[in-house]
Amino acid sequence: MVNTNKVALVLGATGGIGGEVAFQLRDAGWEVRALKRGMAVPVELKDGICWIRGDALNRDDVLEASRGCSAIVHAVNPPGYRKWAELVLPMLENTIAAAVAEHATIVLPGTIYNYGFDAFPLLSENAPQRPLTRKGEIRVELEQRLQAATHRGARVIIVRAGDFFGPRVGNNWFSQGLIKPGKAVMAIAQPNDQGVGHQWSYLPDVARAMVELLACQDKLAPFANFHMAGHWDADGTQMAAAISRVIEAHGGLRPKLRRFPWWLIRLMSPFVETLRELLDMRYLWRHPVRMSNINLVATLGREPHTPLDEAVEATLRGLGCLGQIASELAQTH
Known part of the structure; x- marks a missing residue:
């Protein structure tokens, strides 16, 4: 039985991908609920989304918020990414319990952490998942638990994409590694080894793919996996180069290119857990990893795709970087 009413719960709606999916579901005619910690009131309707006070780590909160939902978007991480390894699976189990109770479809933003060198350089959905890091091992277990949940009445859609960028500040390389949000772009950091390719995904395109897949969920397998x-x-x-073109088109100076300071990350990593995890993922900047979207195109007819310069311009504007250029130009005249 496939629950196809257009009511969705978004966990992680204050984040990058969760926020994009929430607003695109709303625009597609869905009734959207979002769980948020620390609200002053139990329920608040804002921007067409019903915000509900609750915590994704609390199963009762998730079960209550998901009543009557046909979709649960699991785009949430532990608060401040603290204790990620200990909390990410319990959070998922709360989502699974709610999806089983409601016969709902879980939508998960996937990662490439699941894969190792034997699956590189071109990843298909059926590539072996033999990860190289502890975080990758957890992501594999996470997806295994989701697949097992389909035998208990839940359904699953996984959409795997490259490094996110988009107009919302989030935990992504573009806004935290390449540039500095809220400032004119004077320099661009380059994390990759020389000549090594890298895959990027524009958040609104990823969200659009998720919304379109939900629209045809009754035609998908109970456990459906897609790459973008x-x-x-x-x-x-x-x-x-795209960032530089956009900056110059808006009257700014061509940013300088600099190497990402991996040496500093290595130096500080013994003292900061987040930096240790960052260092663990460096292999993704040393080896080209690309995903095949054949399955997605076969299902939707095409992949949602915004031209690069247009996507970068929207991202820089959303991050407050283009406004800083205008402000600096005004001060010099």
Whole structure:
């Protein structure tokens, strides 16, 4: 039985991908609920979304908020990413319990952490999942638990994409590694080894793919896995070039290119857990990893795809970088 009413719960709606999916579901005619910690009131209707006070770590909160839902978007992480390894699976189990109770479809933003060198450089949905890191092992177990949940009445859609970028500040390389949000872009960091390609995905495109897949969920397998091609930067220079073009088109100076300070990350990593995890993922900047979108195209007819310069411009505007250019130009005249 497939529950196809257009009521969705979004866990992680204050984040990048969760927020994009929430607003696109709303615009597609869905009734959207979002769980949020620390609200002053139990329920608040804002921007067409019903915000509900609750915590994704609390099963009762998730079960109550998901009543009557046909979809649960699991785009949530532990608060501040603290104790990620200990909390990410319990959070997922709360979502699974709610999806089983409601015969709902869980939508998960997947990662490439699940894969190792034996699956590189072109990833298909059926590639072996033999991860290289502890975080990758947890992601594999997470997806295994989701697949097992389909035998108990839940359904699952996984959409795997490259590194996110988009107009919402989030935990992504673009807004936290390449540039600095809220400031004019004077320099662009390049994390990749020279000549190594990298895959990027524009958040609104990823969200649109998720919404369109939900629209045809009754035609999908109970456990459906899709990869997006996104934007392929063949030699690791094209994203920086796009940022530079947009900055210059808005009257700014061409940003300087600099190497990402991996040496500093390595130096500080013994003292900061987040930096240790960052260092663990460096292999993804040293080896080209690309995803095949054949399955997605076969299902939807095409992949939602915003041209690179248009996507970068929207991202820089949303991050407050283009406004800073206008402000600096005004001060010099």
